[in-house]
Each structure stands twice: as C-alpha cells, then as structure tokens.
Amino acid sequence: MSKDININVHHVARVEGHGNIVIDVQSGELKKVELQIVESPRFFEAMLRGRRFPEAPQITSRICGICAVGHTTASLRALEDALGIEPSEQTLLLRKAVLEAEIMQSHVLHYYFLVAPDFFSVPSVIPLAASHPDVVKRALRMKKLADDIVTIIAGRHPHPISMVVDGFTHIPTEAQLRDALKQLKTMLSDDVPPTLDLFASLKFPAFERKTDYVALKHPDEYAYYDGIIHSTETGETRHRDYKNKVKEEVVLHSTAKQAKGPFRPYMVGALSRFNINSDQLMPAAKAAAQKLGLAAPNYNPYLISAAQVVESVHNIERMIYLIEELLRRGLKDETVERQTIAGWSAKLPPVKKCWGVGAVEVPRGVLFHEYRIDDDGLLSWANCVIPTGQNLANIEDDMRALVPTILDRPQEEITLLLEMLVRAYDPCISCSVHMLKVDFV
C-alpha cells in the first residue's frame, strides 16, 4: 500500500515527563520511528562524586518522586554490597514491605489514573471522576493506603528519611503496623474484586512481539528486593556483572541514554517480571491473572498494565505476609545494638577503597546503582541505570513492528494506539533523563 503518514505527537499526555513520538511513513514504507526524550538531563551521577557515601541514598531518592523508595533501596544495597554489610532480618522485612507499598502505589496510579481514561474515551481522570466517581474513589483509597504504609515505615512519602545504611533510624510502632494490616485485609476483600472486574472488562489492543524479557529472579520469592539478573534470551547474570547485559548508549534524538542488551533491546517491568516469575505470585494474585486472562509468557506490551494490576494484588498479599511476620517476631529497636549510618550526620567508619552494585526491581523494572568509594569514605564515581532508559529502545522496536500492521487505520487511531503503547510502559521520563509527545512528521 502506498501511503504517507506523518505523525508528530508533541508531549505525549499521561506519562511522567516530556517525550515525543515521531513516525514518518513514505509511500507505505516506514522511514523513521523515534521516541524522543526532551527533558533536560539531571546529572545525578556527577552530583554524587565527592559526597560522603551515607548521603547517596538521600540524594538519589530525589531522582524520582514516584519511586523514591526504589532509588533509596538500590542505593543502600549498592553501598552495603561495597562495604560488605549484611543488614538484620528485621531491616530486610521492613525494606521489603516498604518496597511492596511503593510498587503498589505506583501501579495503582498508573493503571487507574493514566491508563484507564483511554478505555473510557476521556482525556484524563478528572472527567472520569465525574462519570465514574466510585472508580476514582477506589483508586484514591488504594493509593492512600500504600502511601500511608510508606510514611509509617520510611518516615515520609514519597522521599524516605528513616532508611539508612545498615538499618532504620526510626521504626513503626506495632499499633501502626496492626492498623495497616487491618486496612490491607479490608482492601483485599473489598477493593480488589471490583478492580479486577473493571480491568477484566477492558479490551486491550491486540499486538504481539516477542522480545527479551529481563527481571531479577530469586529462589525464595517473587523478586523485587534481591535476585540474579534473568533474561529469557541470554540466561543469568550476577548483579555485579550487570554491564555484561546492559549497554548504555547515547542517541541523538533523546536526552536520555538508551540501555540495551549487547545484541538487542529488551523489556523490563511488570510484564517481564510476570513472564519470568509468575509461578511465585501469591495466591490471590495468581487468581487475578487468571481472571484477567493473563498467562506467562505473554508477548503483548499493552498488557503491561494488566500485569501491574496482578502485581498490585501480590503487593497487598506480600505486605500482609511481611507485616504479620514482623509482628510475630516483635519489633526491636536495633539502633541500640548497632548504629545505623545515617546521611549527613554520620561519623564515617574507616573504609577501604571499594565498589558495589545494587540491583532492585522498582515499579517500571530493574534499577541499578553502582558506586565506587574511596578510602576517605567519599564517592569517587557513580552510575545509575533507570528502567525507562532500558525500555526506550524496546518501545521503538515495538512501534517499528506495530506501525506497518495498522497503516490502513485512520491517522487519529494510529496515533492513539502509539500513545497507548508508550503509556503501557509507564515511562518515567524525568527520571530516565530524560519523555512523551507523538510527532508523526
């Protein structure tokens, strides 16, 4: 078919930050596909150089206002990897619980506030609130509970203050945890079923492209906090060898670096995790996947949103499990026995020159922080590889595969399908910059 299409979506809506989609089709031939990132660069890695190592989690938490706990966790894990510190069991339980809470709030925000309006044919959540107030109220309720759990554990939402090297400067009370537990159980019984009914009724666009799916994998649990880097195409990579799997590259059309595999782009995030680890989901999450018709492996990127719904159910169940475990063990003020190393106030312990890597699953995929620490305790070098940066090249490959199959559709429909595709990845452009408007030129 000889057809010319020029799509130029300037600032794609309902994504975090600014990005453009540019598609150029001449005489039915696809000439250009670009996902342009137009946010200004942030230079966090340069900011870290010369800072005292305990400051890194607090500085890097500011990379993102949505997954600040994720950055904090990756930062702490990189430092502890470098220094050979093994935090206590209680610290691990609290860190895992707060990470589950953050992933849940981010997913709820994305599938209810940013994705759902597409299916109701409304431009945003505000008209949705007028037509479906029960839906929006439920979404706000779910997000609030997750935010509140971040607040009681991390001391503040979204940017944690109590999470430091080797522990917490402040821990929640058992009464706070019991209250959260009660609310989580109510949410699982009252708010999860209507959420599943809603998303099971939505018709996601049909499109499949098998790619390389990458996520952490752990023998004991559905991996978020810890695991080995698993690729469905290239097998396993240890966290310290992440650069064997992740090659960062500067592209002219984007202020964000693109991170790809050594041979080809790959996907990270909820669908990758689901494809790799779905047998480790908690029971209600498994039932949720069944209800949504999602089975691993699934090659439709539009269903990343469905995988997020499934994961949010898992997040609730895991928080229930982790909090019950904390309560069963009884909370201890561990800072009495072992001083945590807290930010700006820290008296630096003697350190040897060392380096470490933290690899953690955050809402949009696997996140890497890598630091080098000098013998004076100052950071001499840092590298942060953000999930959206890892997905950008894969999104462009999806668009290259998708556009030729939908050329017969009206331009408005092509544009909408492309925007929905980009939104499905839940790109967090300001963090990776570095995202969305569609330019059909």
Place this chain on the structure above:
Amino acid sequence: MAKTLVLGLGNTLLGDDGIGVLVLDRLGDLGPEVEVVNGATGGLSLFETLKGFPKVVVIDAVEMGKAPGAIARFSAEELLRLPVSRNFSLHEFGLFEVLKLGQSLNEDFGHVIIIGVQPKQVLHLESLSSEIEAKMPEIVEKIKQEVNYAGSYA
C-alpha cells in the same frame, strides 16, 4: 483536628515560585486551631491534605500578568471557573486539578481561599527578588486576616 489549614505551595529552588513556602516561616504561632503545611510541589497528594478542614488558605505564586508582588485573593470556585486546557500528567497535576477532582467527587474541601502573589522571576535561584521580599509583611497580614475571619463566606 485543627479547623483551618494554611497551605504554602511552590518550589524554593525556582526563585519567586518559592514565596508560598517561604512565607510560612514568617507566620509565627497562629494558635492550636490552625495547621500550617508546606505543600511544596505536591500534586495529587494535596487531595488528601485538603480533606477535613472547614477552611483552607492557600498561598502560591500565580502568574496574573500584574506588577511583581501584586497580591490577589480568590476562592476555589472562582479558580475553577477559569478556562484551563493543558496536557494531563502528574508533573502538571497541581492545585487546580486537585480542586477540580474534589469538585467532581463531591469531596467537601470546606472553603478554599487562594492568596496569589505575582512573581517577578521564576528561574533556578534560591532567593526571592527584592520586590517580592518587600511584600512579605503584607502577605503575612493577608494570611492572618483570612485565618481570623470569622464571618460567613456565603
């Protein structure tokens, strides 16, 4: 629970945009019935912040096309009547969207009054311009008047 919320909004790293936050430190003790909150650059989270207060006084830098330091007082109803069209994203989810969402959901936000200050410059700067700094006592006075106003808004 306090009866009145004083909510300062803005980014203190962006020059005069920080006025809503910086003025909070000059308010002194407003008594037990008043809660003062630094809303900073909060978006959707403000939805939860606004809940449950019969009266809310918001201070924010507002581009009104007036002389730097000009102060305007308007209600949430007046703000919501303004025609606004812009791309929706969380980075642009601000007070307007929160109030609009509250209106759509019939959320009772009490009476929201906005004290808007015309900025001179909004750029990467950690200080206020002298014109805005000079208006600080007047802005404090306006906030106190609003907090102490006991009459009916009807």
